[in-house]
Each structure stands twice: as C-alpha cells, then as structure tokens.
Amino acid sequence: MAEEIKREEHVISEGLKDLVIERLEILPSDLKFFIGSDGKELSKKDLIDSVKRGDDVGQQVVEMEMSFLRALKDGVLLEEILSSEQ
C-alpha cells in the first residue's frame, strides 16, 4: 500500500483505483459536486468513471481520498478537530 501511495501522483495503480472506487460505491447515489475552472457538475458515476480512466479528475479524487485517509490514520485530522474546539 505504501508504495502504491507513493506512486499515486504519477500513475495510479489498479489496486489503489479499486480501493477508491469501493469507497465511492458506498456513497449515496445523489452525490453531486461542482469543481474546476469550468464549474463541471460531477455525479457519483462521473467520479467513478474518472477514477477508472485515471484522468485529471480521477487522479484528484484518488489524491483526495488518500490524503483524507492519511489524515485520519496519522491523527492530523483529529488534531485539526480538537484545535477547532479551542
């Protein structure tokens, strides 16, 4: 897993894609986002398709999910939450 994460900035491994897609699959079907310089409207299906293709949006989704998981694992997010309560 560590090696896969190191490589995510360049080529997203199939294992990492699968992990992120599994996480996306359990989300509600009405998931919607605006992003980007052109205000793209993205659905859950769009996100999953982008991850499968490995395009710019897909790479960013992987990066987003992995940075969130790292923040949870390393306690960084907990620190942010605790400091927000001060």
Added chain:
Amino acid sequence: MKNNLLVTRPENDCATYYLSKWSEKVIKEAQNKGVRIIDLWRNKANRKRFIGTVIKSNPKLLFLNGHGDSDIVGGHNQEAILTIKDKNVVSCKIIYARSCRSGKILGNVLAAQGVVTYLGYKENFWLGYRLEKISKPLEDERAALFLEPSNYVILSLLKGHSAKDANSKSKALFAKNIEKLLIAGPTDENYGYRAALYWDMMNQVCLGNQNATF
C-alpha cells in the same frame, strides 16, 4: 473613514450562481457593519469594470468569486479579471479568491509583489450540492458545509481579525463540519463529502502578510 469591500459575483452557470448567492450573506453582514460595498454582479463582473473600479474606488478588501486557474481568477462568462500582470492595480489589497487553484501561482506572485495578503485555494475548490436545491442555493444544507466555512474568511476579516486568524477560523469551521459527519457516520446522507471538505480545508492558503487586517 470606513474601508471599502469589493465583491465580484459572476452568475453564468450553476457553480457561480451558488457562490454568488452565498456571497449575499457576506454582503449583508458587511452592510450591517457599515462597510461600503462595491458589488460587481453578473455582467458587471468583467475585467474592464473590475480593474477600473479597483483603481477608482480603492477598496482595501477584494472578495472574488468565480472560476479560476493557477494563474487567473475569472469573472462573468469566465473572462479572466485578475492576472499576474495586474500586480500594480491590486497592490496594498487583501484578496480572498473563492475560486479554483489561484493560490498556487497567482496568489504567490501577487503576495510577493505588492498585494498585502492573498487568501485562496492551491487546488480545485470542491463544492458539494443537492440537485433539488439548484434554484435555491441558500436552502442547500449540503453546500452550506462548504460555503459557510469559506464565507467565514471574509466575515472574520470584517470582525477585525488578522488574515492568519481568518484563515484558521475558517479552517476550524471546515474541521467542525467534518467532525459532524464523522460522528453522524455512514448512514448520514452527507457522509460522502468529508474527504472533499478536508481537501478544501487543506488547500486553503493565506499568503503574504499574516497580520494584515481590514
């Protein structure tokens, strides 16, 4: 004499409509505080008018809403209204750009060349929304998870907090919203937005003078 606040609010697609409507909350609060507002709304958020107004009215704080990229902030119909070549026009200003990626290059260049402080995002700003609320953005509690924390950058500056504190307090609201979703758990319909909230929080930057105040 009260300082001026200039707001750009393009409305040429659903995303900019959301940002524009949520900026109304900031405008209302600023008006309550007696701040003079210069509101460049819809087609008034064009480059010519923006540059001319900044020169003529000399607002201290610029709140820019719109699409963006690493080297520009966009206005109505995605016209680039702020670019690196405008460094002299916006020098001595505090800028908060609620747009994608302008904190990556544009913000750094401007903050190094005369802008007092540049607050923005190094990466895409992800905004969750509810399709049923697309015509009533202010009733969209999903968008509120993202836009209340980001609105707080300006609201905090209006309270007299430093740019650094405005950034921290805004991030604290993002963290609060993530905490609420984590506590609510996977059955909460907004649970899937926690990673995007963390992304926006982590990519929100405050460049230049951290102690600047409005």
